[in-house]
Amino acid sequence: MSLLSLVVTFIKDLIDLMKSEVLQMRVFRNNQLKLEQSVVTIGAFDGIHRGHQALIKKAKSQAELYGIPLVVYTFDPPPKVYFQNQSILTSLPEKKYFLEALGVSYSVFASFDEEYALRGVQDFIDELSDVNPKEVWVGPGFNFGKGKSGTIEDLNNAFKAYQHPIVTCPKGEVISSTRIRQLFQHKEAEQAYYLLGRNQFVLSGINGQ
């Protein structure tokens, strides 16, 4: 092998290594993550459907604008699965896979249990302060804290909080995890995958990772 081809191979390997480091999302549990600055988006994100994707992409574009990391703060299990025994749309490995594919730098998976659900609004805001959010992005109707008492106004009192407009189907029908669960229950899988923004074959192989 010539010296030139050795150098070319070395540079290619280096670029691949850098790419894999850039793409790798770091995953945290509860309040272990501390950052100097970030853009944060929050939610249950079960399914990572078209509405979730639009919100995360907007937060990602803001993070890129400032050159700071994007943090997705989410819950395991999703609160509705915990409280209402709803079926889960995306397993933990699937959720991590889709978040990473959207370019998320850090994800926080808060263990959602009885103790966590009792935490108050200020307690949650204090935890978010650990990542020093320059902007917080949520969708319409987002709430948090014990008894769902926290709103975007509470977030906006502590940080700069922004609300992404609702993403709907072309005919105006709502896109939500609840609706997707109902579509699967009624054997309307094609419409469910449309709202998810992917077909059923995308998931094969992810759960084993």
Ligand SMILES: Cc1cc2nc3c(=O)[nH]c(=O)nc-3n(C[C@H](O)[C@H](O)[C@H](O)COP(=O)(O)O)c2cc1C
């Ligand atoms: C600290 C904390 C406490 C919460 N406590 C409750 C609760 O008591 N009851 C409830 O139904 N949901 C509770 N939630 C879940 C929120 O209502 C909501 O599902 C979550 O913030 C995700 O928002 P999303 O469902 O709009 O994605 C809590 C969330 C957080 C962060």
Ligand SMILES: Nc1ncnc2c1ncn2[C@@H]1O[C@H](COP(=O)(O)OP(=O)(O)OP(=O)(O)O)[C@@H](O)[C@H]1O
């Ligand atoms: N269609 C949508 N358009 C824009 N933002 C959305 C949409 N659906 C959810 N969001 C936002 O995404 C985040 C996660 O929402 P969440 O997981 O509660 O979604 P959901 O689909 O409404 O779930 P569920 O039906 O279980 O209430 C929240 O900030 C929420 O406001």
